[in-house]
């Protein structure tokens with residue numbers, strides 16, 4: 182089993198993918214992925230919203246429980262959704278704890294900022310492992326004005342380096358770096374004793390993460406930094422069209438899918 186302590190044991194890169202349901206988590210786990218993230222990207226990826234902001238605590242908890250039931254080896258990380266942390270310290274810690282206690286997560290992830298240092302410390306202190314997240318933090322889209330690359334000037338880059346250090350000091354066990362220059366991600370990775378996991382952050386992080394829909398080619402859109410390693414949408418469309426044609430032609434269900442009960446011969 183992957184543990185938060187053992188995450189940076191070897192020289193091999195850490196692999197992380199999102200999953201939002203049991204069958205997908207089972208595939209991700211079987212493939213040997215180290216960390217399965219129940220991302221608030223479920224807002225876009227499976228719930229049909231155009232941002233992550235509407236995603237609720239209950240949605241993340243329910244999906245995390247489903248993923249945890251289907252995962253044997255990977256570390257299960259629940260992504261704390263907008264307003265489930267950051268409003269009130271005690272509520273934040275309680276919500277994080279509930280994701281471990283009721284949804285069987287192994288750790289939580291929080292979109293980080295100056296306001297999450299103490300929250301990270303409180304959670305870590307009572308035994309909730311925290312994965313920090315810096316760079317592009319999609320819950321801040323209204324403040325940032327879009328899903329743009331972050332840390333692109335000297336001041337912004339230094340702010341990310343400083344915040345990364347503060348979150349390590351507060352006890353974070355890993356750090357996601359999203360949509361930042363590769364050289365900044367490399368420098369942060371070099372400076373920290375905890376693993377960095379990049380998305381749109383170049384090759385010099387300790388690991389990589391993608392949204393499962395983007396990685397397998399399930400969505401109609403994916404961000405510029407992702408790659409489609411398959412065409413699941415195409416496969417699914419082929420299967421659904423084949424089913425539709427088989428029903429329309431009367432070819433399905435066939436004899437082997439049906440049962441005639443001899444006892445019922447006098448039905449009418």
Ligand SMILES: Nc1nc(=O)c2c([nH]1)NC[C@@H]1CN(c3ccc(C(=O)N[C@@H](CCC(=O)O)C(=O)O)cc3)CN21
Pocket residue numbers: 222225226233319326327328329330360392394395400402403404405407
């Ligand atoms: N399917 C999916 N994959 C993701 O990686 C993802 C989500 N959903 N939802 C939450 C966030 C949103 N993310 C995004 C969304 C858009 C861009 C993007 O298109 N960036 C462009 C244009 C930015 C702009 O001008 O607004 C870029 O060139 O940076 C990047 C990351 C990453 N996350």
Ligand SMILES: CC(C)C(=O)C(=O)O
Pocket residue numbers: 199218219220221222223260357359380390391392
């Ligand atoms: C892309 C990852 C890091 C994430 O936060 C999510 O999937 O919600």
Ligand SMILES: [Mg+2]
Pocket residue numbers: 220221222233260
């Ligand atoms: Mg997220």
